[in-house]
Amino acid sequence: MSVKYTEDHEWIKVDGDIGIVGISPYAAKALGDVVYVELPEIGREVAKGDEAAVVESVKAASEVYAPVGGEVTEVNEKLEDAPETVNASADGDGWFLKMKIADASELDALMDEAAYKTYCDGL
Amino acid sequence: MSDLLKTKLHSKHVALGAKMVPFAGYDMPVQYPMGVMKEHVHTREKAGLFDVSHMGQCFIFADDGTFETAAKALEKLVPADIQSLQPGQQRYSQFLNDEGGILDDLMISRLGFEGHTHKLYLVVNAGCKSDDFMHLATYMPPGITIDVADDTLSLIALQGPKAVDVLSQLNPAVKDLTFMTSIDLPLTPTIWCHVSRSGYTGEDGYEISVKHDDVEELTELLLKYDDVEMIGLGARDSLRLEAGLCLYGHDIDKNVSPIEAGLFWSIQKHRRSAEAGYKGAARVAADIADKSTKRLVGIQPEGRAPAREHTEIQDMDGNTIGEITSGGFGPTAGAPVAMGYVARKFTKAGTPVQLIVRGKPRAATVAKMPFAPHNYFRG
Numbered sequence: 001m002s003v004k005y006t007e008d009h010e011w012i013k014v015d016g017d018i019g020i021v022g023i024s025p026y027a028a029k030a031l032g033d034v035v036y037v038e039l040p041e042i043g044r045e046v047a048k049g050d051e052a053a054v055v056e057s058v059k060a061a062s063e064v065y066a067p068v069g070g071e072v073t074e075v076n077e078k079l080e081d082a083p084e085t086v087n088a089s090a091d092g093d094g095w096f097l098k099m100k101i102a103d104a105s106e107l108d109a110l111m112d113e114a115a116y117k118t119y120c121d122g123l
Numbered sequence: 124m125s126d127l128l129k130t131k132l133h134s135k136h137v138a139l140g141a142k143m144v145p146f147a148g149y150d151m152p153v154q155y156p157m158g159v160m161k162e163h164v165h166t167r168e169k170a171g172l173f174d175v176s177h178m179g180q181c182f183i184f185a186d187d188g189t190f191e192t193a194a195k196a197l198e199k200l201v202p203a204d205i206q207s208l209q210p211g212q213q214r215y216s217q218f219l220n221d222e223g224g225i226l227d228d229l230m231i232s233r234l235g236f237e238g239h240t241h242k243l244y245l246v247v248n249a250g251c252k253s254d255d256f257m258h259l260a261t262y263m264p265p266g267i268t269i270d271v272a273d274d275t276l277s278l279i280a281l282q283g284p285k286a287v288d289v290l291s292q293l294n295p296a297v298k299d300l301t302f303m304t305s306i307d308l309p310l311t312p313t314i315w316c317h318v319s320r321s322g323y324t325g326e327d328g329y330e331i332s333v334k335h336d337d338v339e340e341l342t343e344l345l346l347k348y349d350d351v352e353m354i355g356l357g358a359r360d361s362l363r364l365e366a367g368l369c370l371y372g373h374d375i376d377k378n379v380s381p382i383e384a385g386l387f388w389s390i391q392k393h394r395r396s397a398e399a400g401y402k403g404a405a406r407v408a409a410d411i412a413d414k415s416t417k418r419l420v421g422i423q424p425e426g427r428a429p430a431r432e433h434t435e436i437q438d439m440d441g442n443t444i445g446e447i448t449s450g451g452f453g454p455t456a457g458a459p460v461a462m463g464y465v466a467r468k469f470t471k472a473g474t475p476v477q478l479i480v481r482g483k484p485r486a487a488t489v490a491k492m493p494f495a496p497h498n499y500f501r502g
Binding site for chain 2: 032033035036038054056057058059060061080083
């Protein structure tokens with residue numbers, strides 16, 4: 001399973017044609033305490049860069065963008081009652097959604113873990 | 124960023140790991156490593172220490188040495204009754220323009236210290252202070268001195284149920300203060316302060332005006348208590364929102380009157396008619412008489428989604444009836460909380476409304492404020 005990152009701090013873990021999407025621990029820390037997560041409907045088609053979910057901290061609302069295009073197949077309903085999971089485990093239990101990746105070649109434009117780390121260090 | 128002003132505690136905030144943001148021209152701590160949510164809860168349960176030195180402080184007094192002359196002069200600019208203030212007493216009021224719009228909201232105290240009881244002490248918002256001081260300079264009659272203290276005084280606030288236990292260990296006299304009264308006293312043998320039992324969190328606590336040279340020492344002394352943590356502007360905002368307190372530039376501004384903003388309580392009875400003669404008095408009187416005006420109300424969104432500032436408020440038929448002016452998540456309320464203006468006929472608590480969040484209507488009700496009970500010490 002490979003993990004790729006966007007410049008907007010989403011990650012996507014790829015397993016076959018399914019991608020699990022979340023936000024990075026860096027993003028979760030920057031947002032602060034997450035108090036609400038709005039998840040998409042299952043079956044929704046998103047294009048790369050579309051708003052796929054919304055994450056709200058005490059301070060503000062931020063969009064979560066689809067790292068690649070595809071169809072939403074599952075959402076992490078646990079976040080509806082326990083949005084703080086995003087802070088506790090941004091790269092694990094705090095995942096947002098699963099999607100069926102439409103075009104795997106879109107993954108090529110994303111950063112791998114090392115590149116993302118370098119990117120964050122530069123921010 | 125280099126043109127941002129810094130309070131005397133700036134390096135302390137940085138050393139404590141605060142996330143600094145520009146606010147009203149100052150580089151201010153929005154949160155510390157603890158985070159907004161925990162800082163909020165800490166303040167409600169123990170004691171939070173806030174640097175509010177960016178706020179404006181000034182003294183007003185008359186050359187004739189009487190309190191009456193200074194009080195009468197200030198009463199031309201604010202709805203509150205100033206002449207009846209007893210030494211040490213504090214009131215909340217607003218500067219109004221001629222149309223009755225709010226230029227700023229402020230705290231006004233009559234000093235209680237012997238030899239200084241003819242003086243008024245004002246605390247105004249950071250973002251408005253230069254305009255406020257210009258306003259005072261423009262409209263105070265000859266014979267009144269306006270002594271701006273920004274160059275000499277810092278301001279910190281210790282808020283929360285443990286504030287009294289902590290501060291009374293420095294000087295037990297602070298225990299006897301009741302809400303909205305103040306005293307001038309030494310908190311250490313060398314640090315004299317103006318201490319008022321007030322604040323903007325809804326909790327019991329104090330605001331402490333202290334010399335620039337002493338503020339760091341006093342802050343470090345207070346932080347030695349286990350119950351005290353530094354709290355940033357993020358939690359200050361969620362605390363005041365839960366307490367139903369207005370934030371200038373958001374819930375109130377020059378386009379609304381104190382009556383529309385629900386600040387009727389801050390205008391003493393004989394100051395409610397146009398004859399009171401202060402700037403904007405005619406508008407205040409008209410708004411009291413004319414029930415058709417919009418009103419600031421609490422809004423309780425259903426579910427967990429916060430409704431932010433500028434969210435449209437609709438009636439159940441989809442007609443726009445107002446807008447959210449402050450909104451977020453209330454850590455103590457355990458739910459989203461908001462306030463906003465609605466047309467007069469929707470102001471009753473329990474009235475169902477809908478909020479348009481990201482294009483979708485969401486259920487909400489008009490709610491009584493505060494969202495978290497006030498814990499003021501009234502003696």
